[in-house]
Amino acid sequence: MPQPTLSGPAFSPHVSAARLAFAEKGVEHQFEDYDPLADRLRPPLELARLAIDRTATLHHAGIALYDGATIGRYIDEAFAGVALQPRDPRERAGMNQVLALIDAQIRATLVGRIGLHRVLLPMFGGAADEAAVAAALPLASRCIAALEALLVEGQFVVGRAPSLADLHLLPVMAYFTAAPEAAGLLAGAPRLAGWWDRMRQRPSAARGLPPVVARNAV
Numbered sequence: 001m002p003q004p005t006l007s008g009p010a011f012s013p014h015v016s017a018a019r020l021a022f023a024e025k026g027v028e029h030q031f032e033d034y035d036p037l038a039d040r041l042r043p044p045l046e047l048a049r050l051a052i053d054r055t056a057t058l059h060h061a062g063i064a065l066y067d068g069a070t071i072g073r074y075i076d077e078a079f080a081g082v083a084l085q086p087r088d089p090r091e092r093a094g095m096n097q098v099l100a101l102i103d104a105q106i107r108a109t110l111v112g113r114i115g116l117h118r119v120l121l122p123m124f125g126g127a128a129d130e131a132a133v134a135a136a137l138p139l140a141s142r143c144i145a146a147l148e149a150l151l152v153e154g155q156f157v158v159g160r161a162p163s164l165a166d167l168h169l170l171p172v173m174a175y176f177t178a179a180p181e182a183a184g185l186l187a188g189a190p191r192l193a194g195w196w197d198r199m200r201q202r203p204s205a206a207r208g209l210p211p212v213v214a215r216n217a218v
Contacts, residue, residue, distance in 0.1 A: 004060035004075075007032035011051035011120065011210045013111055014068035016171035017164075018056050020208035021072050024162060025081030036124070044126030051120055052111055069099045072164040084167065086159040094158040098150060098165040106143045107172050114140055114182075115175030115213075123212055137181060144185045144192060151191040155198060162199070167208075170199050174213040 006022075008015040010033045022029050036042075036050040058065045058074065065071045076084040086092045113136035117128035147169070150157055157165040173196050176182050186193045199205065 002061060003028060003030055004058060005030040005032060006056060006058050006071075007034060008056040009034045009036055009051050011036075011212055012056060013052065013107060013168075013171040013175065013210070014056040014071075016174075016208055016210050017068055017168045018058065018071050018075065020167040020170060020204050021075040021084055021164065023204035023207040024084060024167065024202075025075065025079055027075065027079045027081060044121055044124040047124040048116055048120035048126065049112075051124075052116060068168065069103065069164070072099075072167065076164065082161070084162065084164050086161075086163060088159070091159045091163075095163045095165045098157055099168055101146070102165075102168050102172065105139075106147070106169070109136060109139050109143050110172050110176040114179050118179035118181075119175055119212060133179075133181065137185075140176075140181070141185055144189050148189040148192045151195055155195065157195070162202070166195075166199060167204075170205065171208075171210055171213075174200070174209050178213050 004022075004027070006015065006018050006029055010016075010031075019029075019031070036047045039047070042050075055066050056068055056071055058071045060074075060078070065074055073085065086095060114133055117130075117133050121128055147157075154160055156162055157169060177186070177196065186196070200209075
């Protein structure tokens with residue numbers, strides 16, 4: 001079977017989640033980086049948003065997949081290695097619900113409204129919009145509270161082992177924790193802070209996190 005090829009900007013949380021899944025399963029893959037900086041005529045804000053939002057693409061065995069959660073499920077089911085989806089139907093439903101929450105709100109807030117200004121815009125030559133960051137903090141606080149509530153039963157988001165929910169959340173938290181505002185919010189979320197400390201020390205984090213935040217995360 002041919003080696004899978006993943007393409008997209010290395011800065012993208014979607015790309016990072018797929019690379020984390022490959023690393024956790026011990027599956028080698030080819031990676032083709034899309035560089036938003038190649039189009040320097042675009043304004044910094046547009047470049048930074050491209051780095052967040054451009055979808056990952058996985059090519060393998062004649063198929064092409066574009067949705068981040070779909071790519072994660074395919075990596076888990078098509079390749080040998082540790083399972084990244086719980087077998088228990090209740091736990092699997094919990095994992096899918098967390099993935100939906102990340103897609104619907106958590107990534108958009110913690111990365112798209114805070115990490116965008118604190119990490120990506122400066123990297124692309126722009127300046128943070130302090131008013132936009134301040135306006136995002138109440139919603140970020142609610143996101144952190146929701147994640148804290150999910151971690152009541154163990155060390156991982158769902159079940160007794162890392163799942164796709166953990167791997168999709170990890171790059172989101174890497175961007176968020178690079179912002180100075182994160183420390184205050186995480187001080188009130190000890191379970192989430194402990195999860196972050198454990199997950200960022202996994203060997204897969206060094207291979208799969210976006211390079212712009214990996215230095216601060218591991």
